Amino acid sequence: MKMPVGYHKHCDKCYNVHCQVPAQTSVSCIVVKCHKNCGASLHMCKQEEHQLLCPNEIVPCLNVYYGCPLTMLRHRLAKHLEVCPASLVCCSQEWNRWPISETDLTFYRNVSENPVVNTEENLDVAMAHRDQEQLFQSIKMKNIFPELILEDSAVQNIAAGINSPADNACCSVDSGEYTENGSAKLDEELSQEERDTLAKCTDVTSIQNYSSWEKIFNKEKEGCKQTIKNLNKGEKGKEKEDQESSTNGVLERLGKEVNIAEYNMYLVHNGVMLINFGQLAACTPREKDFVYGSLEPIEVKSVRTFNVPTSYRAKRNHLKDPSRKAQTTHQSVDTSDLGISIEDLPKCEEVSTTLLCSLEKELKGHSISESVSTDGLYTDIGTQTYIFSSAPFKQDASLADVIAGKPCRLYLYIEAESVTRRHNKTSSAFSYMCGHYFRRDEYCFHFKNVHSDIQASLNGWFQQRCPLAYLGCTFTQMRFHPTGQEAIVKFSKDGSTLVLQPKANSSLCAGGKTFSPKRNDAQNLDPLSSLPLEIIQHIAGYLDSFTLSQLSQVSHLLREVCATLLQERGMVSLKWEKKKHSSEGSSWICQKKVWKFSSQFSSVDRWSFSDTPSMSNHLGTCSFYQREDRTEPVALPCLGEENREMSLGNQFGLQCHVFRSPEMECVQINSIYCDMIC
Numbered sequence: 001m002k003m004p005v006g007y008h009k010h011c012d013k014c015y016n017v018h019c020q021v022p023a024q025t026s027v028s029c030i031v032v033k034c035h036k037n038c039g040a041s042l043h044m045c046k047q048e049e050h051q052l053l054c055p056n057e058i059v060p061c062l063n064v065y066y067g068c069p070l071t072m073l074r075h076r077l078a079k080h081l082e083v084c085p086a087s088l089v090c091c092s093q094e095w096n097r098w099p100i101s102e103t104d105l106t107f108y109r110n111v112s113e114n115p116v117v118n119t120e121e122n123l124d125v126a127m128a129h130r131d132q133e134q135l136f137q138s139i140k141m142k143n144i145f146p147e148l149i150l151e152d153s154a155v156q157n158i159a160a161g162i163n164s165p166a167d168n169a170c171c172s173v174d175s176g177e178y179t180e181n182g183s184a185k186l187d188e189e190l191s192q193e194e195r196d197t198l199a200k201c202t203d204v205t206s207i208q209n210y211s212s213w214e215k216i217f218n219k220e221k222e223g224c225k226q227t228i229k230n231l232n233k234g235e236k237g238k239e240k241e242d243q244e245s246s247t248n249g250v251l252e253r254l255g256k257e258v259n260i261a262e263y264n265m266y267l268v269h270n271g272v273m274l275i276n277f278g279q280l281a282a283c284t285p286r287e288k289d290f291v292y293g294s295l296e297p298i299e300v301k302s303v304r305t306f307n308v309p310t311s312y313r314a315k316r317n318h319l320k321d322p323s324r325k326a327q328t329t330h331q332s333v334d335t336s337d338l339g340i341s342i343e344d345l346p347k348c349e350e351v352s353t354t355l356l357c358s359l360e361k362e363l364k365g366h367s368i369s370e371s372v373s374t375d376g377l378y379t380d381i382g383t384q385t386y387i388f389s390s391a392p393f394k395q396d397a398s399l400a401d402v403i404a405g406k407p408c409r410l411y412l413y414i415e416a417e418s419v420t421r422r423h424n425k426t427s428s429a430f431s432y433m434c435g436h437y438f439r440r441d442e443y444c445f446h447f448k449n450v451h452s453d454i455q456a457s458l459n460g461w462f463q464q465r466c467p468l469a470y471l472g473c474t475f476t477q478m479r480f481h482p483t484g485q486e487a488i489v490k491f492s493k494d495g496s497t498l499v500l501q502p503k504a505n506s507s508l509c510a511g512g513k514t515f516s517p518k519r520n521d522a523q524n525l526d527p528l529s530s531l532p533l534e535i536i537q538h539i540a541g542y543l544d545s546f547t548l549s550q551l552s553q554v555s556h557l558l559r560e561v562c563a564t565l566l567q568e569r570g571m572v573s574l575k576w577e578k579k580k581h582s583s584e585g586s587s588w589i590c591q592k593k594v595w596k597f598s599s600q601f602s603s604v605d606r607w608s609f610s611d612t613p614s615m616s617n618h619l620g621t622c623s624f625y626q627r628e629d630r631t632e633p634v635a636l637p638c639l640g641e642e643n644r645e646m647s648l649g650n651q652f653g654l655q656c657h658v659f660r661s662p663e664m665e666c667v668q669i670n671s672i673y674c675d676m677i678c
Contacts, residue, residue: 011043019043063087067572067593082441085572085595089443091434093451096417097131098430099355100410106472112409114474122476123498124414124458126491131432132412136351136400138429141393144357148391335385348386350402351411358429415459436497438598439571442545445603450498453607454489462489464615468624475618483606492546492599499546500601529557536561545569549597566595 010021010028021028032047034040036056051057055075061068062077063086072080081087100108111125120126142149251274254263267274335345360368369384390402438446454462462480466473481487486503528536540561543551548569552562566572577591619625 008043008045011045014043017041061086067574070567083439085439085567085570087440088437088571088573089440091436091438091443091446091451093434093447094418094431095455096428096431097128097135097412098417099352099359100413104413104470107469107474108410110472110474111414120490120492121478121488123454123463123489123491125410126493127416127455127458127498128410128412128414130491130493130496132408132410133400134432135412135429136403137398139354139358139399141354141397141399141402142395144354145386145391145393148386148388148393149397150392150394342387345387347389350388350390351399351408353386353388354399355411362428362430416455418456436599437571437573438600442598442600446600449601449604453604454498466615466618466622466624468619468622471624473622473624475622477612477615477618478610479612480607481610482604483608495546495549495599497546497599498601499599500604526554526558529555533561537564540565544602545597545600547601549599552597562597563595566597570595570597 008026008028014021014028017031019028019031023030029044031041032044034042034047034050034054034056036054038054038056040050040054042050055073057074058071059074059077060071061080061084063081063084066086068084068086070080070084254266258266335342357368393402434451436446457463462478464477464479466475469475478488482500487500488503490499490501491497492499528539531539536558540548540551540558548562548565552559572593572595575591575594576588578586579589580586
């Protein structure tokens with residue numbers, strides 16, 4: 001076997017640092033030290049292999065294929081992964097929100113109508129609005145109301161605004177005369193072209209059920225064929241039985257004259273002879289096997305024409321006395337029976353009705369008025385119709401598209417629920433996930449500050465609402481702020497997350513010029529851009545990720561300054577796009593690398609109580625706090641107990657002296673003593 005160039009048999013198995021084997025061309029080579037000064041000693045022929053293990057070798061990041069451009073010494077790779085811009089973590093925190101009930105509409109109506117409440121400082125309301133927008137975009141109308149969706153042909157006709165020749169032909173037929181039995185009288189002078197057009201017409205009632213009808217008719221046809229086969233098999237079977245009865249009379253006579261034990265004994269001793277002479281079959285013929293094919297076929301047309309099979313045995317709870325059975329009739333009830341025209345019927349509200357139907361299926365596992373089969377014979381059929389002013393809907397329409405352009409109020413509870421109910425959270429439309437991406441060194445602070453400290457404590461602890469909120473009061477106040485700095489927690493609509501905004505000194509904003517981000521002239525520079533570049537870079541180094549993302553949108557200069565901090569403070573991800581090939585195939589390719597800052601604000605280790613007034617101060621001026629002054633005397637609960645004790649004392653010989661003090665206006669017990677009767 002030919003060895004590769006530079007291979008030495010001795011060096012392959014030598015691990016001695018102080019190797020004294022003389023260097024020969026084909027056996028060994030000299031021992032050298034690593035030129036990267038890692039301290040390793042090895043044979044010279046192993047230097048190339050040592051580069052794969054040397055801790056001082058410069059190598060790219062492990063996430064080089066995910067966008068990280070940094071190179072470093074190999075022993076720093078593990079430490080770098082903690083701050084690698086390509087090592088991202090997606091926050092998977094989940095919570096639930098449910099639609100509000102009809103008994104809690106007062107507060108949510110006031111919240112929606114009051115523009116002051118819909119601010120970034122009302123965290124629970126702002127986050128509920130964000131979750132509501134996601135919910136409306138995720139609910140597709142075709143999944144809830146498939147009967148109110150426009151067909152593809154109808155959408156094309158509406159968009160074109162013209163009728164096809166088939167539509168015109170159908171219109172001429174619909175406008176024709178009708179005979180006494182209700183059948184249409186077609187024009188006898190129709191040409192062959194018009195007849196072909198009429199046959200291809202799609203404007204026919206329930207044309208979408210054509211495939212279902214075709215399947216039913218095919219089943220009926222197959223059932224008729226099976227019936228004929230079974231009848232033919234029955235006739236052949238009778239003929240065969242007649243033949244067997246004439247040649248097998250001995251066995252039939254024995255079966256009637258002797259008992260079963262003697263009959264079996266006769267078959268054991270003479271079975272071989274009977275088989276050889278054709279008097280007994282060696283095995284059971286297939287025609288005599290019990291198979292389901294011999295059962296009667298059932299022609300299922302619809303629920304109303306379903307015939308009960310002769311082999312059906314009803315349950316005991318369905319076996320009732322026919323004489324006591326209530327008279328029932330099959331009758332369809334429609335809105336026309338109300339005597340009201342369709343135009344006068346009340347219209348349903350899109351959002352409330354859609355959320356109700358979604359919630360019914362979410363919590364109970366079925367839709368409203370869904371057909372339920374209790375048995376093979378009994379089926380409960382229920383239908384529910386809705387009339388919307390915006391119906392019919394488009395094929396891909398969502399609930400957000402339906403209510404676009406309309407004033408939308410809050411339909412979800414402001415209280416979030418982190419504990420799951422009896423529903424599947426992964427496929428629930430009412431479950432929400434944070435879904436924000438962070439660097440690995442930022443995720444722990446995000447989860448602690450946003451989800452554990454703020455979001456989990458919004459209901460009465462971190463943010464306090466008026467106790468009369470159930471009556472409609474929308475007053476709220478923050479109770480905490482970061483220790484050591486004056487800042488408030490707000491909700492950012494752009495970032496769709498909670499942020500921390502420091503309180504700026506009023507003297508910094510007084511007397512300044514108005515800055516307009518839309519103007520790019522030299523006179524419109526913001527105060528920060530007028531500073532030297534080194535100072536701006538030094539200031540930007542102290543900012544958190546969310547502030548850097550906002551600062552990069554102020555001007556081109558500040559955007560370039562923030563770009564210098566991307567590798568140190570930002571994160572990178574790959575943007576993929578689907579590319580179609582000429583061979584009808586497709587593949588995903590990386591279009592570009594996207595650099596951005598996360599939405600993480602400065603980490604907060606401790607929170608302190610804010611200097612906010614007590615809630616009792618608000619109750620003194622709350623318009624929903626109505627006092628009820630009572631002047632009539634009311635019996636105290638303790639009076640009933642004392643009267644009962646006095647009656648018990650008199651019964652057992654106890655004497656209670658009770659008097660009312662005019663100064664204290666209360667009942668007092670002076671003394672209790674017992675007369676002992678000897």
